[in-house]
Amino acid sequence: MNLLESNIRHLVRFTLNGAQVEGYAEPRLLLTDFLRHELGATGTHVGCEHGVCGACTILLDGRAVRSCLMLAVQVEGAAIETIEGLAQEDGGFSPLQQAFHENFALQCGYCTPGILMSMTEYLRDNPNPTKKEVRVALSGNLCRCTGYHEIVNAILDAAKALREEDGASS
């Protein structure tokens, strides 16, 4: 148990998309600001800073969470995944990214990283969702450009592609 003083920057280490990273943060520094401005991982966006819009959603130890509702010092030792780690190893789109691309499921793209991270967990746990279930799962991410229709279609397409990928590999 170590009390981190308010006005000192403390060393924070964790893995970001599989790579060990570190930086310094005052206790009050939000994880969003740490990711974006300390580590330069600007793909995670800030939309409301009160946990409603979902733009800043990342994966923390495999679970989708709002990074605006976390402090950098809280993720010491954790495994974090963000939009920057989503593409396949050769740099090509993942099935989820590909489905968004083909379905015109983004316009300004500001909310997109949060949606992709949310759906990464969701489709992992729910490989064969219905349209209605997808809408419920999507309701924690606000989008103002698209009206959601193409996003829902993209998620259903991605689910199908992922199931086929799974079927092929097993």
Place this chain on the structure above:
Amino acid sequence: MPEQVQPPNKHVGRRTLRRENLALLTGKGEFVDDLPVKPGTLHAAILRSPHPHAEIVSIDCSALKMSGVHAVVTGKDLAERTDPMLVGFQNPIDYYGMATDRVRYMGEPVAAVAATNRYLAEDAVEAIKVEYRPLAAVVDPLQALAPDAPLLHPRADSNCVSTRHFIHGAPEEAFAQADHGATLTIRYPRNSITPMETYAVVAEAVAETGGFDVLSNFQGPFSLHSVMTRALRVRSNALRLRSPKNSGGSFGSKLTIFPYIVVLCVLAGKAKRPVKWIEDRLEHLSAASSAANRVTKIEAAYTEAGKITVLRLTHWDDNGAYLRAPMPAPLYRMHGVSTNGYDIRNLEVTNHVVVTNKCPSGAVRGFGGPQLYFAVERMMQKVASELGMDPLELVRRNLIRPEQFPYQAIAGALLDSGNYQRVIEEASAAGDLDRLKQRKQAALQAGKLYGVGYAACVEPSQSNMGYISTLKTGDERRRAGPKDGAVASVTVSVDATGSVNVVGDSVPQGQGHQTVLAQVVADQLGLAPDDIAVALDTDTAKDGWSLAAGNYSNRFSPASVSAAHLAAERVRKKMADIAATMLNAPAEDLRFENGKILAAHNPDNAVPFYRVGGLAHWSPSSLPEGMDPGIRETAMWSAPELTPTSAKDEINTSLAYGFGFDFCGVEIDPATGVVRIDQYATAHDCGTILNPGMAEGQIRGSWASGIGATFYEEFAYGEDGSFLSGTFADYLVPSACEVPEFQLVHPTPTPSPYTRLGAKGIAEGNQYTTPACIANAVADALGFEDVLLPLAPAKVLAWLQSSERPPAEGTAPAKAEEGKPRIGGSGEVQVSATPESVWDILLDPQQMAKIIPGCDRLEAVGDNRFRGDVMLGVGPIKGLFEVRLDLTDLDKPRSAKLVGSAAGPLGSSSGAGVFNLKPMEGFATLVEYSYSIQLSGKVAAVGGRLLHGAARQLIERFMAALARQAGGDAAAEVHSTWRALGRRLLALLGGAR
């Protein structure tokens, strides 16, 4: 939307995938806050008014000598270093982007601080002490015109700052001759489309020009550039505005970032370093921008056969506390189409521009259309219902007929093309209107509340930059000189290796402009879209741009595309002239295909595209005589149809006009007032479709924000001016669960004759039709006229049920606190002390300090006047407030009035309480109390749901402490009996509010 079958070398009309996605889907987008800034860049935070209306007595920044704080500006700095920002007409409002001597809306900037990071800047903002003298506020545009209404701007003689009256045709005669007439009053609420990315500005003072370099997500129009330079007192070329590749949506709102650019420039000048400001969500919701709410009285006269002969529209457009250019443009942008798509030849319009204590208005997708068409389309429904006619039949009888195009509407709009009847036919068939009518019949037979609604709209695109002049009288216009047109700029260049670059002024906010411009230019030059580089990040120091540049009012498809087409055509022509000498063939016989330029009659006679481009750079001497070297063509394109306002106030407000038609069926739950969309179809004719994937995205996006405006989204204000929608839990943006599926119908397009590819805008249609269509269906279902948006279930249920089941006889209800925004209540507490002892406590600052929760010390500052610093709060929420208490109406020891105020970083409150002390047996006193509290500032904006309960808890704590203080040791017991007694007595006082 179906993809057009295209020949292999044609890309316009194809569902080409967006090139923008490659960065956006991998986290490599470049939004303002993603870009690196210069070392030493500071971060700004803004102190904002907790009051809707108050005089600024003093601003004390002395506590800002903390480390990390580099500069602060207040309204005084703005007034010294800048001039008021200009609006399109003479007006009595001095607007600097920051309050100078008076605040006029909750959230108005009062000071800005630059510090080494945002966290410190927010610390610093909290350390600024501002003393305000609150003034009465007014939030309703009609109440604002009352003679005794608080006057916002002392130089004005009224809160109505502009009135214009227009007569087109002979409205008076038409009303006199009509068979029938109808009147309807509409109140359109305040909303916006709150983009996911908020405002962002990085400003730096530039020594060599005395001007500023600004990176921001400003969307244009760049006519505002000169408003900024005039305010900053710099030459136009000394304000360099840049915008990055990506913007996180705008929907109009990022127009009114310009006052913040001015403020940030002043702050950066004072700090002598670059300063970055990222608006936070609370700032955005309370103070960025909102569509003007509007009251419209609409009158119509019509024949027995259902032909509408005249409309009279009286608008009271509530622009909030200040006018910011180009406001009140939404009123005038729609002026030319005041008769919508109907062949109505008599029109009278009166525009009142009103100011109230709310956030200043700004651009919102739809730009005046939602307010206007809601009134017109609601009137269509009303007239049909009074005639007992099918509303769709009424619409059909009044629509402009296909053979009438191009059609000059009575107020001046030159409707370029369309076949409105065909759109309705195709939509009715594809959207299965017959099935909908059957569903209605079945629902009514089953006793359900079911209604059908229709709405039609003419959708303007590419604004005439001259239309705002219609606000001026003919004389004023003559003196000012003509204003018209709308210049778009695109540059196409071919470099020495034959690569093509496109630069444009469309400032995209996420729509996919790069992809579309690549399609357009590729078709001209016989290349693939992937061969074309498109850069749309803007820089006023380098790019071709004019005052119409930017992203607004459906500008891209007609304007930027036409400019790109023209520039590419010029490049093509020049390259054909060069190739003609190389191929020994006439230039007009050459084709551009698959990266080659070839002779049409002998395709083997060909030269690669890149070689022709290369020649223009590598060997100017080989070019045809008189030809300039290099290949770079900038097209500045404007359409001749965009003429100035006529002497008779007719104005062709836009260049191309699409048509939209919606119908829907809704069912209303009689128990909850929830309106469920049963079936919905929408059809849009926007001329040539450039990319169906994106066009459909625009319609679906607009539909979703139409649903938001219809059911969920409202910037709510209390009658006292407090702002109540400060978070995304209060300002309700629809999620995927709230946006239903609908049928998107693709009618046969009628291309515009006035745009180069026949394309019209498509982004706004459902802002107009969706709210009106659903409101018409609700009116149909309920037989109820005064349908107010948003359709919150509580509101709808109140229209359905005039009265509520009362409590049973003899079981009095608990005191319900109804009627926003005032928080109030009453109660009683029994105290084991005489009225005289209680009285002494109330008048003794030391004893009062002990019973005010969180108060250490209270000092007397006059006769029965006290002040103290109090830590007030409920649960974990706490804040330091400066509390002032004033005891008046003293009637010792029977009654007194306590008037108080509290001010601190969490907000401001004022309130009054009345005590009646009644002696009881055994040296006891019954203290009856009632209170009413007004709250504004942060707590009011973010705490809506919990405020009543929280206030009640604080009052109860105070009364319990009073009982304890007066009753000595018996306190605990008194407290608990009081709680039970209090509840029961509160119940008895149910009606005593």
Place this chain on the structure above:
Amino acid sequence: MKPPRFDYVRVESIEQAVELLAQHGDEARVIAGGQSLMPMLNMRLVRPQVLIDIAKAAELSGIKANGKAVSIAAATTQNALLRWQGLRAHLPLLAQALPHIGHFQTRNRGTVGGSLCHADPSSELPLCLALLEGVVELRSRRGTRRLAARDFQVGVLTTAKQADELATRIHFPKAPEDAVFAFKEFHRRHGDFAVVALAAMRCGNAVRLAVGGVGDRPEVRSWCGLQGSAIDDALNEFAWQLGGSDDIHATARYRRELVRHMGRLAIAETAP
């Protein structure tokens, strides 16, 4: 919207947390999932000097079913509870109610104890605790005490937990074999705080109904042998007793209408 300054300490045990609370009292705030606290910190509505992070204390996470109750460690996340195998059998009401709490992303962090201690009058978990007559276990250096739901939540955002106390476990009585439950919620948007939330339980001809979102805390009524219009009468009386107030989402009157309407639906849903 950036938090004010505070010290931060991540504890590994209840004992450490309790020591810190004894030391700092009201100047400390406990953070578990932070789904309510962090927005308030970002808005600077809350200004602790010390933030005590209990999310990683192993003994504060986990679910145990014993004889009559299910005991949930306070920092167990809402989603961990939702995924718990025994939920449907032992706490069928929570199986219905938990999906209504925010969104899956907030339930991934939000904790059972955190929601109860935050004491929002519209929240689902306090409502369930009230209906089921659950118990909150509080630990301090002074000892351990257990508070019944009705004694724990006392008002808007206010509980009887003292500043030096840590909520360590929540005890929910297991559903009686013959109990039937219903959960109803009315919200403007999916995942929003409830305008009105109701939970009902029937055992034989006894019905209990809890209502959230109207009063300053969830309120519970019990009736026996209600039939026909007597149900409506009882609900009407309850609705009027709850008080309630207007806000921008609904009026007090509308909330009463929902209590009458949804109360009837909830009770009907539990009927045999």
